[in-house]
Amino acid sequence: MLLIFLKGVQEMKFKRIAKFVIMMLAVLLVLAGCSNGGDSAQSKPNVDKSKIENLPQPIAEKDVKVMVIRKIGGDDHTAQYLAGAKQEGEAMGFTVDTYSANGDTAKFHDAIAQAMEKNYDGVIISHGDDAATVDNVKKLREKGIQVVTFDSNPDLASIDGVTLTSQDDEQLAKLALESMNKQLNGSGNIVYLWVDGFPPMVSRNNVYQQFLKDNPGMKEIERFGVASSDTSVQTQNAVSAMLTKHGKGEIDAIFATWDAFAIGAARAVKEAGRDEIKIYGIDVSNADLQLMQEKNSPWVTTAAVDPKVIGAVNMRLAAKKIAGEETPQTFNLKPTLIAQEQLSGEKVNMESLGEIIAGWGVSDDFEEDWMKALKNAYSGQ
Numbered sequence: 001m002l003l004i005f006l007k008g009v010q011e012m013k014f015k016r017i018a019k020f021v022i023m024m025l026a027v028l029l030v031l032a033g034c035s036n037g038g039d040s041a042q043s044k045p046n047v048d049k050s051k052i053e054n055l056p057q058p059i060a061e062k063d064v065k066v067m068v069i070r071k072i073g074g075d076d077h078t079a080q081y082l083a084g085a086k087q088e089g090e091a092m093g094f095t096v097d098t099y100s101a102n103g104d105t106a107k108f109h110d111a112i113a114q115a116m117e118k119n120y121d122g123v124i125i126s127h128g129d130d131a132a133t134v135d136n137v138k139k140l141r142e143k144g145i146q147v148v149t150f151d152s153n154p155d156l157a158s159i160d161g162v163t164l165t166s167q168d169d170e171q172l173a174k175l176a177l178e179s180m181n182k183q184l185n186g187s188g189n190i191v192y193l194w195v196d197g198f199p200p201m202v203s204r205n206n207v208y209q210q211f212l213k214d215n216p217g218m219k220e221i222e223r224f225g226v227a228s229s230d231t232s233v234q235t236q237n238a239v240s241a242m243l244t245k246h247g248k249g250e251i252d253a254i255f256a257t258w259d260a261f262a263i264g265a266a267r268a269v270k271e272a273g274r275d276e277i278k279i280y281g282i283d284v285s286n287a288d289l290q291l292m293q294e295k296n297s298p299w300v301t302t303a304a305v306d307p308k309v310i311g312a313v314n315m316r317l318a319a320k321k322i323a324g325e326e327t328p329q330t331f332n333l334k335p336t337l338i339a340q341e342q343l344s345g346e347k348v349n350m351e352s353l354g355e356i357i358a359g360w361g362v363s364d365d366f367e368e369d370w371m372k373a374l375k376n377a378y379s380g381q
Helices: 001-039 076-091 105-117 131-142 154-159 170-184 201-214 232-247 259-272 287-294 307-322 369-379
Strands: 066-069 094-098 121-127 146-150 163-167 187-193 218-222 252-254 278-282 299-304 330-333 335-337
Touching: 066 076, 066 105, 066 146, 066 307, 076 094, 076 259, 076 307, 076 369, 105 121, 105 131, 105 170, 121 131, 121 307, 131 146, 131 154, 131 287, 154 163, 163 170, 163 307, 170 252, 170 278, 170 299, 170 335, 170 369, 187 232, 187 259, 218 232, 218 287, 232 259, 259 278, 259 287, 259 299, 278 335, 287 299, 307 330
Parallel strands: 066 094, 066 121, 121 146, 146 163, 163 330, 187 218, 187 252, 252 278, 278 299
Antiparallel strands: 299 335
16 A cells, blocks of 8 residues: 555656646747747848938948947946937947946957957947057057947047047036036035046036136035946945035035936935035936935936937947048037926926927937938838
């Protein structure tokens, strides 16, 4: 009887195991089907580009491939910049690959080297701040690869065929500082959040230093800045420590030259219950807008350019270069000041911000008729 019982138990175990194996195989088959579906859903429509009028020959005769490489990362601004470039390129039927090195210099340059080996038609480089980037871009150009750079080493503008784009960093700083100066009536103690070593930060700092000279009532009492994958966390900790050193009435405002700084500062100020301190920032994202709209948020204004628009404009410049069309050596994108008071009412995000601020999220810079025709063809219109 015992042997019969044990045999029955073994058969039951075997059946359960067999049932489990069959179930897992079924799941794997479903996942495989989903994966294939995702790949096919992203495949480009079959478009006969020869039927598109006035399409430049270099664009018409091949499948255009563009690589977008960004040195910094880990923030919403980076994600939206890359998304803007990718969406614009894919709308024109290009193959677009994106990569963020998250602040790792070695990985950043390795990505450029890989782009060189894979013979992309164009490479867009963001935040390539060092001399090695200049050397790499020269090598890309020697191979005939078209290059557009954003917020990168100013020396890149001197390389033949390269366009250096940037936000108008001086205007960004001026807008933020002017709003702070107005609300503080020209007098106050400031915490300065800034990091050296990046071209846009250098430009913003130049404006800030001149601002202090022109407004002697403004006094910098503390500063902090680090660029890393967890900048906002490190900033939050640093600002929290500063707040313990200075009681109420000793800090009036925080000037944050990057939204990752502003995010950390806003969290620290709210946690400390220091409602008297106001934050004036640069750059914007959905996370930023959410913070600015929170009850009693200290973040009152931010000066910004839509990062998706920056990515899209960079892609158009790359497309024009691949097409053999003339492009400028440098191009600045004009910023806008976003005030907390404009965000009242329903929750505002990056998509709906254009309903409040005229012209936000829209740009026709470098958008040629042939680009519009390509987009129409690939969208099936």
